[in-house]
Amino acid sequence: MHAPATKVAIHPFSDPGPEQTGAQLMHANPYRPWPARITSITELTATEKLFEFRFIDDRIRAAFHQQPGQFVELSIFGVGEAPISISSSPTKEGFIELCVRRTGRFTERLHQMQCGDIVGIRGPFGRGFPINDMRGHDVLLVAGGLGIAPLRSLINNIHDERSEFGKVTIIYGSKNPSEVMFRHQFEMWKHRKDFDLYLTVDVPDDTWDGEVGLVTKPFEHLEIDADNTFGALCGPPVMYRFVVQEMRKKNISYDRIYMSFERHMKCGVGKCGHCQIGHQYCCIDGPVFNYWEAKNIQESM
Ligand SMILES: Cc1cc2nc3c(=O)[nH]c(=O)nc-3n(C[C@H](O)[C@H](O)[C@H](O)COP(=O)(O)OP(=O)(O)OC[C@H]3O[C@@H](n4cnc5c(N)ncnc54)[C@H](O)[C@@H]3O)c2cc1C
Ligand code: FES
Known part of the structure; x- marks a missing residue:
């Protein structure tokens, strides 16, 4: 018989104790952005940059695993939060890359940031490519x-x-x-x-x-x-x-x-309803859909 799973209660604003694993910390509160440092910035075009981020907490860095096509919620403290697709491969561990187009207030601010600056990242979220x-x-x-x-x-x-x-x-x-x-x-x-x-x-x-x-x-x-x-x-x-x-x-x-598919998103975890189309939540049922699912979505729009 399996022993019952231990439930770890972590207050959103408490300091994480040393005994929790990265996975426990991330699952305990999916709204909590984890501090990450910008470690590289590459200018791709006049409006797009590729940012490399590394989580500051070693446990989060080790526990973060994405599927191709998933996204994160990226926050700039005091500015806001935006959903951004992960552009790096899951085969490369220890860092994630996000390719961001400068389109408005949030992305403009990100484009002004430098290597060494700290942002918040929560995720990975959504269903990626199979x-x-x-x-x-x-x-x-x-x-x-x-x-x-x-x-x-x-x-x-x-x-x-x-x-x-x-x-x-x-x-x-x-x-x-x-x-x-x-x-x-x-x-x-x-x-x-x-x-x-x-x-x-x-x-x-x-x-x-x-x-x-x-x-x-x-x-x-x-x-x-x-x-x-x-x-x-x-x-x-x-x-x-x-x-x-x-x-x-x-x-x-x-x-x-x-x-x-990209829809306006806020929570990223199927709670706020911002990304809802028909009976689907783009943030958890997508953002990747197969043709039939996508067709149903478009018919409900
Ligand atoms: C799942 C997903 C993945 C994304 N991946 C990327 C990515 O890899 N690279 C990238 O550059 N952008 C990506 N975006 C879009 C990015 O989230 C928006 O460009 C960003 O939120 C714009 O914020 P802003 O304040 O700079 O611009 P704003 O002036 O607020 O808006 C500029 C444009 O972004 C759209 N937008 C604004 N807020 C959101 C939101 N919460 N969700 C979706 N679109 C929004 C607006 O409709 C408008 O077209 C993604 C969006 C989603 C939903
Ligand atoms: S973004 Fe909140 S429900 Fe999808």
């Missing part, structure tokens, strides 16, 4: 614009465990070359035989030698083993219908097409 189901299969990943932020976690996870997946095809579309993020990483991968990579821009300039056209354009060249392929997509809402149509033309099953 990476375990994808193992042993081909994967077609399609990102548009900032959609590369959550998809990069899945892409890098697949990269780090490459032998566990079949053929991997990545399509990443941006409006113009100056908006292409992680260009250095993708330029290196262009020459790899174990990734089929298509970078495309709507409007090229003199520096661009990749594809030109919408993110659906590379589908013209794709050879897909439909019975063995999972599709994953993330990007602006307008992109979804057209990419799903292309995936369907290639006969990828609806059950195997997964997409990430």
Whole structure:
């Protein structure tokens, strides 16, 4: 017989005792942001930066494990809190990376922060991409614009465990070359035989030698083993219908097409109702949904 589980009661504002594990601390109060230090900042474009964070408490750092496609609630003390997708792979432990576009008050403040500054992070939250189901299969990943932020976690996870997946095809579309993020990483991968990579821009300039056209354009060249392929997509809402149509033309099953949705969120844990659509809470039932779930959501909107 199993001994009954010990319930650990921790007051939200008390100092964590040394006896609790990181997992116990995080589960005891999902609203509590844990202090994390900015350890690296990379400018990706004029409006996007990649931030690396490390939790200050060793126990939280060791216990934090995400699934590709999950998000955190990031807080800047005295400013506010925002949901942000985790952009780093779960295979890389000890730190997390968030790719953040400067769009308003919160993100503007984050962009002003420096290495060494402290923020609060709680999570990881939500349901991510079904990476375990994808193992042993081909994967077609399609990102548009900032959609590369959550998809990069899945892409890098697949990269780090490459032998566990079949053929991997990545399509990443941006409006113009100056908006292409992680260009250095993708330029290196262009020459790899174990990734089929298509970078495309709507409007090229003199520096661009990749594809030109919408993110659906590379589908013209794709050879897909439909019975063995999972599709994953993330990007602006307008992109979804057209990419799903292309995936369907290639006969990828609806059950195997997964997409990430962004809704306004507050609590991140299914309590406040801000992200509710029909009977679903985007923060706990998503943000990643398969085609059928996403269709039901859109019909309830
Ligand atoms: C699950 C999820 C994952 C996200 N991942 C990323 C990411 O990886 N990188 C990134 O740059 N942004 C991401 N966002 C969007 C990010 O949360 C908003 O850009 C941020 O909250 C804007 O705050 P602001 O004060 O800077 O801008 P505001 O001036 O408040 O708003 C600017 C834009 O952000 C939207 N927004 C504002 N508040 C929220 C909110 N609570 N939830 C969702 N959207 C909001 C607004 O509709 C508006 O379009 C994600 C959102 C969700 C829900
Ligand atoms: S963000 Fe509060 S219920 Fe989803």
